[in-house]
Structure formats: structure tokens, C-alpha cells
Amino acid sequence: MASTELLPERSLQQRPRAPQAGPLAGRIELLLELVRRDIKTRYRGSVLGVGWTLLNPLIFMLVYSLVFGKFLKVQYPGGSATVFILSGLLAWTFFSQALIMATNSIVANSQLVRKVAFPWMLLSVSSVIAALVNFAISLLLLIPFMLLSHKGVGPPILAVPLLVGITFALSLGLGLMLAAGNVYLRDLSYLVNLGTLIWFYVTPVIYPLALVQSKFSGHGLEGEAAHAAIYANPMTWVVLGFQDVFVFDRWPQHWHGLGYSAVVSLVSIWLGLRVFRRLRRRFAEEV
């Protein structure tokens, strides 16, 4: 082993240093790397790979439109059960996937969190972005069905980024809280799985909102409660917006509702950041 005496003079000679990205650029670079990793992990070892992103909502859409449209004879506005269900389902899938992946984002990366310090929040952000990428791919599904039902899309499609933005913020905000909480209480990931399942039925994806209004309004306490839950659900207005754009080719009709959803999602981001920052101190010990 080399002893201290054999060292060359401490001349502080400089090797060319590695370029350092700026703090923001560095984080974006890292975020991209994490997103790349999240997407790759998801499809690693599967034959169909990205095909599942298309196949999953496609099959659910077919089942739902068969059961609700054909068997239960639910009348969907706009005529086509397929496009109606699909447009809401894609938005919902984005939201629920983002939420579930974000909830697990810290615990699933315990190897990394225990050993390396970096803004761990990026793990949660990247899982929401990965869900967003999947969502963007899954939008391709709409094309053949819209062609079949002879519907086009006009300028209202410009509302989609706003709808996506609200969904993104809502799932990220809730996801940050749940990801941080999940480190300390692992039940949260099970609760989130169960919760999104129930939440799905409180969102007008497989039934039109008009149906709820006619069936529940003024039908006793339970009816009122269900009614209130659907109206208080910020995802309701996002899903309705998607249906407006893709089923009716019109601008979202419920601007009050969307405004409410936007406020809720901003509050959730603010809360999510606060909770995450507070709980992150003991991540490496508890994860």
C-alpha cells in the first residue's frame, strides 16, 4: 500500500473538470433519467410492452360498453357508448395510475433513498410524468373510434392541455402526500388501491352525469349523498371536459366545475409539498 511519503507533491493540479449542469438543468436532466427508468421498468420483460398501455383501456372500454350500453341499455349522450366511455376512461386511467405510482414512488426506490441523497421528490414527480407519457400514448386509441363514429375534433381540443394540467397537479399533490406518508405507514398503498376503485364509481366515466341528476336528485339521503360526492369530486369536471371535447367536439361546458377542480388541485400541490418536505427528514431511516 502506498504510504504518505511516496505521494507526489500536493500541487493541486487540475484535471479538466466535468461540466456541471446548472441546478435547474441538473434537476431536469435527473428527472428525465428517472422518467426514462420508470417507463422502461414498466415494460421490461413483457412481450407486448407498450401495447399494454393501449390494450388495457381498450378491453375495459369494450367490457363497460357491452355491460352498460348493450345489457343495461344506458343511454349515452352523443350516441356512441364507445367514444363516451373511452374519453373518460383514458383521463381516469391517467389520474389513478399517477396516484398509485406516486404513492409507491419512495418506498419502491428504497434502495436509492437509503444510499444516495438527491431531491427525492423527483421520484414522485417522475412517476406522475411516466403516467402522463402513458396517457399520451393511450390517446391514440381515440383515433379509430372517432373515425368510426364520424366525429372530428376542432378547436376545442385546445382545452385538453388545461384538463391534463389539472389532472397532473391533482395527482401530484395527492401523490406527494401519500408517497411521504407511505414511508411511515405502508397501509396507505393498499388504501389508495381501494380508494381509487371507489373513486372511479363516483366519477361519471361509465355513466353520464345526466343519469345521476335524474335518478338521485331528491331521492332521499343516500341519493343526495351520492349526488354531492359526484359534484364535490374534482375529477368529475375533468372527465366531463374530456367528454365535451371528444364526444361532442365542443368547449368544456362546466367552467365553474373546472374552476373548482383547478383550485382543489392547486391546494393539493401546496399541501403535498408541505407534507413531503416535513416528512422527508426521516425517509432514509424509515424506508
Added chain:
Amino acid sequence: MPDAVVQIQDVSKRFRIYHERNTTLKQSLVARRRGRYEEFWAVRDVSVDIPEGESLGIIGENGSGKSTLLKCVAGILVQDKGTIDVKGRLASLLEVGAGFHPDFTGRENVFLNGAILGLPRRYIKSIMDTIVEFAELEQFIDNPVKTYSSGMYTRLGFAIAVNLDPDILVVDEVLAVGDEAFQRRCMERINIMRTEGRTLVFVSHALESVRAVCDRCVWMDHGVARLVGGVDAVIAAYLSEVNRREEEELEVVETAEVDSSPGRNGVSITGVDLSGPDGPTVVLNTGEPLTISIAYESPKPLLGARFSVTFLRGDGVPILTVPTDDLQTGDVALPRQGVVHLALPGIPFLEGFYRVTVDITEISSGQHYKRLERVRPFRVHSADHREVGMALLGHSWELPQVSDRIRR
């Protein structure tokens, strides 16, 4: 003095030790909180400044808070009190396989680790070959790291940490893994980084490695920085403390009574005492005289008895048995009570722990009157000796005709 790139000020870190941990909801609801826990301060009020270009070693016993302090510096743990300021890009290498995703290939993990250090992807690409070559993983770099051996993990981890060009490198005990050749290259690499003015924080049990790479050293003792200073002085102080503690433990044993219950025919050993050049002792240097005194008692005069002493190494391997056969004790009657002395003019044992087994045997039957196994541990120091092994044997070397002295 150059500016401190790492400033550790009054840092304390508290851990929770859970007795029954409630990580599931049911338990939490029942217990109304997250389980009982005790708090324990792993690091208390530590302050150290590390100037740019310095190599700082952290030594101490297991559980002294070395690794906790290091993780606080690396930003993985957040201290409960005090501040840590780090200027520059810090790379940490903690334990084996730091920060790898098992399902990803070595190459993908390099990109990820580079991004964590804030390096542009282009740059990582440009040094990928260097990293792969350093880690000797040319054939495996595109396999998932979960298929790697622990040595491969360590090599890749180290190759990433040193080649991604950190300003400050934080290393915890990783060099213990990996083969000798790789360890040597790591040390070389660390020395190159030192000449380049990089800052190094190095935790190790291998005091020789610490001595070889560090300028200064912190000695952690029960969470407190007991001593901060030049590496040689701190290591020397640490070693003498370790020895002192060992010897203190031995003193307790020394004063303890031996088992003096009577054995066969009521013969008992009432005491076994060690004395060195300065009287009773438990610590000796190689070559010093040692006398073992065995006190016995017997209801009748002791006839035809053989005394013997066996020296055992700390792990129980017997080195030498010395019986009293030369004294023809078979023909004599010893008094009912007495002390037998065995004197070694110079103990031949080298550095380590030793014990003795003492027995008194009836020569005619070969049966023990009384036997005391593995009593009286003692410590031997052999700082002045270059020989390695259990015991010193007399020796001399002879060289061929020396033609010239090499001037170095």
C-alpha cells in the same frame, strides 16, 4: 488555511429504536400512535471543518456514530441539531451497491448515478468507457446489476464515484470488499484525487488505510468526537484507548477467584496468578519474563502428582504444554498446602490474547486431581517485533556477499 468545503457544526442525530413497530394501520389504530420507541443519540454535538483538498478519516468502534455522521454529511440523513454546509458536488459511496436499481443494467445505473450528481448525459456518455474499464465489467455492463456478484457491485460503485468527478468524495468501508488488486487501484485512485485537490471523507476500520490516505482524523466515541487532529496522533490515541479498555476488562478477570472447589481426593487449586517483571500483571511484552504461580491444597500430603500448564491462543488453539515431569515429582510427597511456580525467562508469544489451562494429575492413574481450563487471560504486545505468527523462535539470517548499498 483554505476555505472549508464541508462545515459540520454542533451536529447531533437522534434515532428511534422501536420496541414494537406499528407499520400497519390496525396496529396504529389500536396503539393510537406509531409504536413505542426509545430515542438514542447516535451523534452528539460534533463539529469539524474540512478544508478543500483535505482527506479526513473517521475512526471508532462499531456503533460509535461514524457512519451516521457520514450519512449526515452525504445528506441522506438529516441531523436533528446543528448545521452541515457542503460546497461543491458530493459523491457518496456507502456500503456495497450504493444506489443501484437491481433490474437495470450497469450502463443504465451509470447514467442514473451521473444524473443524480448533476452531470449532463452527454458527458456521462463520454466517460462511459473509462468507468467500464476501471470496473473491469466490459462483458457485463449491459446485464442487469442484480446478476452481479458483490465484488462487481463494489467495483462499479467505486468506478462511478471516482470517475464522475466529484469535488467531495465520501466513502464508507467499501474497500473491504473486492480483491486485493482492485483495492490497490482504488487506493491509487484516491491518492490521485488527493493530488488534484479533491476533498475526501473516509470511514474505515482498517486503520492502515486511514493512515495511508488521510491527513486528519476524527475519533468517534459513543457519538462524540473524542479527538480531532493529525492522523497519526489520533490513531495512536485511539489504539492506546482500545488497549486500555481491553486491559481493563482483563483486570476484572484477573482479580476474579478461580474455581477452588475440591476435585479428586479433595485436591483443589486455590489460585493461579501471573506475574511479570513488575509484579502481578495481565499485559506483557514479547520477551518479558512471566511467572505462573499455582496454589494448591490437599487433605493429605500430595503423592505422585504432576503439575502442568498449557498455553492457549485466544481462539483456543493450544501452543505449548509444560509438565513437571523433569522434576520427578512421582517420587516425592508434597506438603498439604503449597505454591508451585513456573517461570518463563522470556515469553515467546507474539501480539494477541492468551490463556492458560492448569492441572494436577495423579501420575500412576493418569487421572486429574483437578483441572482448570482456560483461565487467566493475558495480553501480549509485540510492537517491537517484525515477526508475524503465534510465537517467536530464535533465528538468524545470512545474506550473500553484499556488493553495494543502494542509496534511496
